Amino acid sequence: MRSTSMPIALAAVLLASGCGATGGGEEEEQRRAAVATSVPDARLTLVADEDPVASAASTSRALFDTADVVVLARSGDPAGSLLAASAAVGLGVPLLVEPADGAAADALTAELDRLGTTTVLAVGDAEGGTSDEDAGGTDREVVAVPAAAESVAAVTGLDLGEVQETDDGQAPAAVAALDPGDPVALQPPGDAPDPAGDVGTLPAVDRAEPLEGTLVMATGDAGSLAGIATARAAGARVQLTGGVTDPRGSADLVALLGEEEPDAVVALGAGFGAEEGLDWKLETAATGTQLPGGGQLLFPGHFLVALYGHPGSGALGVLGEQDVAGAVERAQAHAAPYEPLVTDAAVVPAFEIIATVASEFAGPDGNYSTEVPAEDLRPWVEAAGQAGIYVVLDLQPGRTDFVAQAELYRSLLELPHVGLALDPEWRLAPNQVHLTQIGSVGIDEVNRVVTWLADLTRAAALPQKLLVLHQFQVRMIPERERLDTSREEVAVMVHADGQGGQGDKQATWSTLRQTAPDAVAWGWKNFYDEDAPMLSPEETIAQVSPRPQLISYQ
Template sequence: MRSRRVPVRGAVAALAGLVLVASCSSGADGGDAEPTSASAGPQQPVLAAPQAGVVLVADADPAAAAVSASRALFTSSPVVVVAPAADPLPEDAVDAAEQLHVPLLLAGGDAGALTAELDRLGAQQVVLADGAPDTGLGDRDAVPLTDELPGVTAPEPLEGVVALSSGGPETAAAAVTARAAGAAVADTAGQTDPRASAAAVDALAGTRPSTVLALGAAFTGAAGLDWKTATAATGEQLPGGGQLLFPEHFLVAMYGSTEGPALGVLGEQGLDASIARAQQFAAPYAGLLPDRTVVPTFEIIVTVASGSAGPDGNYSTELDPEALRPYVEAAGAAGLYVILDLQPGRTDFLTQAKLYQSLLELPYVGLALDPEWRLGPDQVHLRQIGSVGIDEVNAVVTWLADLTRAGALPQKLLVLHQFRLSMITDRGRLDTSRDELALLVHVDGQGSQPDKQGTWDALHQGAPSPVYWGWKNFIDEDSPMLTPEQTVQQAQPLPELVTYQ
C-alpha cells in the first residue's frame, strides 16, 4: 500500500437516515460535483446493468452487504471509498462516496473479500476514512479522507433501479453505494412487503424500475417480492392511503341495497346523501382511534336473496354491474371503500362473484360472502339458515387473489359473514395464505348486548389465522345499539370493520 496526505476538505453533509432519494450526478449542495484531481486526470466508474427483477442483497454482515451491492451496481471503479464498519457510518465517508459516485466498502471484516472486490473493480486508489484499517487494500494508493478528493468523472446515473433498504445497520453502506450509482433508495423501516411502506410505494411508482435491490437480511424468505413490488410500482392507493388494508385502516360501513330502504340504511336516501351519511357514521371513530385511518364504507347487496326461484331458478336476484357502476365509482371518488355483498341462493359464490369482476377490478372495491343466504338444492330462504362449505369459500379466495395479483391491485377485502359456526363448515381450513387479500370474519349477531357478545366470543374460538374481524350494529334490532364509544370499548379485541344496518 502507498499512502500520502491530502489537505482537509470543507464541510460534509450529514446522513440523516436512509430516506427516499432520487440520486443524480450532483454534490451535497445540489450542484454539480467538482472534485479536485489529485491524480493524473479524471477517472470514470463504469456502472453495471443489473439483472431485471428483484435482486436480493441479504447479507447479515455490513461489509459483505457492501461488497454485494458494489458487485450488483458497478462493473469497475478506479476510486473506492473505504470506511470502518461502524454504526452509524462516518458522515464524511458517506458524503465522499455519493459525491464521487463510487462504491463505499467497509474494512475491518473479511480482508480477503475486500481485496477481491477492489481487484474486481480495478481500483487504483482508495479514499480511506478515518478509523478504517489499511488491511485488505493491497498495493494501492491510499488517500486519507480529508479535504481534496481524487478527480472522478461521474457516470450517467442508473435508470430504472430502486433499492429498498430494510433500514438495519447491515444495509447502510449498500444503500450509499446504490445512491452513488444513481438508484432511488427507500428505507422501508423494517417492512419486507413494499406495499406496506409509503417510501417504497413512492420510490417504485416514481421510477417504475426494471430492477429492485432488496437490501437487508430481513428480506430473506419474504414471499412474493416480485408481484408485491410490481403492485407498489403502480402507485395505486386505497381510500385513506397505502396499499394494505389493516392494521392501518378502520372501516365504518353502511349496509344495504341501492334499490331502496327495505334491506338497510344504505338505501334510505339518494347517492349523495348516502355518501354524506356514511361519512357521518365514520366521523366519531376518527376521534376515538387516532392511530388508525378511519374510512367510510358502503357494503352494497348486489345479489339479493329472493323468495321466488326467478328465471334462473337460483332464488337470487343479480343486479346489473354496469347499472351499479356509477354508484360505486361515485363512492370511490368521494374516498369511500366499497364492498359488494353476495346472497347467492341456490347458486355458488364463485359463479356470482365472477359477474362483478369488472367492478372488483377497481382498487377500492372488495367482496363479501353471506352464507346465511346460501341455499342447498331443495332449500328456500327464511325456512332455515344457509351455510357454505369451506372448499367453495376457498375457490373464491383463489379467484379473487389471482384477480388482485394479475391487476397489480392494492390488497382487497374479502368478508365472510357469520353468526353461527355452522354457517361455514370446516372453517379451520380457510386458505389464509394469499396476502393479496385481507380476510375478515364479520359477526352479524343482533339482539341484546350479552347475546351479541356471546356470539362474538364464540366465533373467535378456534378461528383460522390470520383473519380480521367485523362487528355489526343493528339500528332497529339491537337492544340497545352501542354508541361508537361503547363499540370501541366493548367489542374486544377491537374489530377492523364496524357496520351499520
C-alpha cells in the same frame, strides 16, 4: 449483457488534489480516478445479506462496474459510517464495510478486486480492509482519516457544509437524503474526534453518469446503511419503506413507482429475502394504483367504517335510505368520529352493497336469489371510488354457489377499490328456503372463492382485495380452521354479525374467535334497531377487543 455507462467529467464536483513541484519547476500531473456504473440487467435485484460487510459489497456489485477509489467504514462505528457515507456520496464512489472484529472479509476483498480499486479512504475506525496478502499483492493505497468532518473535507476536497447531527434511528433516512451535488457532513450527536494533521489527498474522481433510471427500495435496517450511500453515490433514487418488505405496503413507494417507472429496482434489506412473491408484488406496486387511504395492502394500515344495505331499499339497511350522493355523505359522517379514536391506521368510509338479494321466491332460475345487474350498481361503485370510499359487494346466493355469483360482478371487482363479501346465512342447500333454515357454506366452496378472487387480483395487478365472511354461528362455516389464508392478494376477514344485547354479541364474538385461523382480519356490526343498545364509536373501540378492522352499520 450489462450496458456500461462511460465515465464523464463533471467539473462542478471534481475534487482538487494536491499538486507538488517537480525538480524542473513544472506542476506534477494531477492524479485521476475512474468510476463506471451501469443499470442492473434484471428488473429486480435482491440485496438481502444480513452481514453489513456482504450487504455493502453486494450493493456495490449491483451498481458499480469499476471504481479506482472507494470509501471504507468499519462495522459498528456510527461516526465513521456516517462521515464515510457523506464522503462516498460526495465523491460518487462505493462505500464498503470492513468487519468490526478484524476477521477476514472475503466479500470485501473480492469487491475491491472486482472494482479494480487502487485507493481506499478509510474513515474512523476503519483500517483499510485487507492486508497485502489478502489483496493479492496489489499496490493498494490506504488513506486513513479520523471521523472528523474537517479531516474528511481536507482529504476529499469536498465542501461538506455544516455538520448535521444524526442519531441511529435517523441515519438511514439522512443518508438516503444526501445530495451528490451538495453533500453535508453527517455525524452522531455529541463531540466529534479531533481532526488529524496532514492527511494527504485522494485522486480526483471523474463521476460516472448517474443511474437516474434505477430505484433502490430499502427497508432502512442498520446493516444496509452503506448500501444506501452507495446507491446515492451512483445517482440512484432511494426510497425507504419504513421496514415494510412488501412493496404494496408503502404508499410512498407505490406513488414513486407509478410516477417514475424505473428501468430497474434494487431491493436492499435483509427482510426482502423472506418476502415470497416479491417480483409480482413489485409489479403490482408499479401500477401506482392506491387503495382509499393509501398503499395497496388493507391491514393493518386501514380501518373501515361501512354502511350496509341495498341501493333504493331502506328495508335492507341504512345504505339504501338515501340516494348515492346522500350515501356518500352519510358514510363519511359515520367514519369521521373514529378518526380521533384510531390513530395508527387510515380511517376509510365504505359501502357494503348487497349485490344479490335473498328472495322468498325461486325466480326463473330457481335459486331464490335476485342478482342485480352489475351495470345497475356501477354508478354507486364509481361514485364511491371518486369519493375515496371502499366498496364491498355482498352475495346472498340462495341455492347457487358463491363463485358463480361472484363471476357476475367481475367487471366491478376489477376496479381497485372493490372487494367481496360472502353471506352464508343465505346460502341454501337444495331443499332449503330462506327464513325457514339458516344457511351455511362448506369450507371448500369458500376456498374456491379465495382462489378465484386472488387469481383475478393477480392477473389484473390490483391492490389487495377484501374478502368478508359474515358469520354469527360457528355452524355457518364448518371446518373454518381449513380456511385458505395463504393468498396474499386477498385479505380474508371474519365479520361477526350478531345482534341484540351487548352481552350476547360479546359471547358471539368470543365464540367465533375461538376457532379463528391464523392471519384473518375481524369485523363487527352495529345494528340501529336490533342492538340493545347500539354502541357509540367510543364504546365500540373501548369494548370490542381486539379492535376490529371493519365496523359496519345496518
